[in-house]
Amino acid sequence: MRVLLVEDDDRLAAGVVAALEAAGFVVDRARDGQTAWFQGDTEGYAAVILDLGLPALDGLSILRRWRAGGQRVPVLILTARGDWHERVEGIDAGADDYLPKPFRMEELLARLRALVRRAAGQASAVLVNGPLVLDTRRMAVSVDGVPIHLSPQEYRLVSYLMQHAGRVVSQLELTEQLYAQDFERDSNAIEVLVGRVRRKLGGDLIQTRRGFGYLIERADPQ
Amino acid sequence: MRVLLVEDDDRLAAGVVAALEAAGFVVDRARDGQTAWFQGDTEGYAAVILDLGLPALDGLSILRRWRAGGQRVPVLILTARGDWHERVEGIDAGADDYLPKPFRMEELLARLRALVRRAAGQASAVLVNGPLVLDTRRMAVSVDGVPIHLSPQEYRLVSYLMQHAGRVVSQLELTEQLYAQDFERDSNAIEVLVGRVRRKLGGDLIQTRRGFGYLIERADPQ
């Protein structure tokens, strides 16, 4: 877990670095705004601890530049200036947390842990299998980068097959997944559904295992 | 954007509710811990403001119960007790932020906005998505730099979709976020609302995923 500490006061910085390293973080330190801005934008940090009172380039400006450039790294602001509108400004500039000096090291650690935990909670929800890409958040499917429009039922089918890619899924299993319990079993609804999806996705992405079920091959770089 | 305020002091609560509503939030209030616990667990709030000193069930206990039950709603703790180990305890119990009384209403709002943003994975007070810009501080929306006048309800819709840009949001979720608890579910209010917003924003900024919900595409540098 690598974090960036942006702090010009050597004594304070030393203390914070020691505490962070004791807590298991790997710490880089930047003394001035220029360096901080560059490093925060290019290196991949899990979090940044940012002092507002800095030489060369103000902390708030760095933060705004990062955010304007789409840099989303979690930022914890650290400053001696404790008046409320400074805080509001910092938070609205895109800081994720704020800690006024003087602070207890325990509190800094707790907040930092919370910050990292939160940022890690945003898993990418995109399933990829060869040319087939399924984005569960956008509920969108594409083949070779071309977006494909699927109806809700069709989407559910592809989603289920993708989540179980590399395994044969029986018609019975699909029926149980896609329909309510009281669904007539000797219906060819699944076959029709698969047909429709195949026409949209093209090719043989969904394979048939005659007598067993359907399958999307797993084709990942593993 | 629907939030839950857990506060037993009527006078304070009234002030906070007024400020929150003026800032565009839909507010439910709970007076005691029991109610708070139940509501926070069952209703889908964008955030919870939690007073630690409560009758019936202590604030920290509620928080721990929520977290133990997997409830991830962002929680901002509010309390008169400002010593640091209380803060650490609160944060480690799963609070996302902490504000000691007395506080400025502006700071509460800023922190609340930050909390909601963070939960949505955004990082700045100004949300940008392609031509669409939403300034949560000024409650202003513009498309291609042209300011658009939205009614409160319309603004909330756009705000919520922007906070969750790149994700399909169901009508049920929108209903829960935009309306108080006792709202009739089989109404087409959301559809009408979306229609009105679309006419104002123009184009297909708000997409429909038939059978699933609505979506504002995310178009930013990653």
Place this chain on the structure above:
DNA sequence: TTCCGGCTGACGATTCGCTGACAGGCCCGC
């Protein structure tokens, strides 16, 4: 070849979302 499981096109009932019209409620200026 036969047979059986799967595929396909057509069809129609139903659902879903969009829209215009309308009305009640609220606020503001007079």
Place this chain on the structure above:
DNA sequence: GCGGGCCTGTCAGCGAATCGTCAGCCGGAA
């Protein structure tokens, strides 16, 4: 208090999308 404008939920109607059904076809395996 009164009138007008805005806000916002309800309703009905429309058009399109959805999706199960059915009948007939195809093709692989024995």
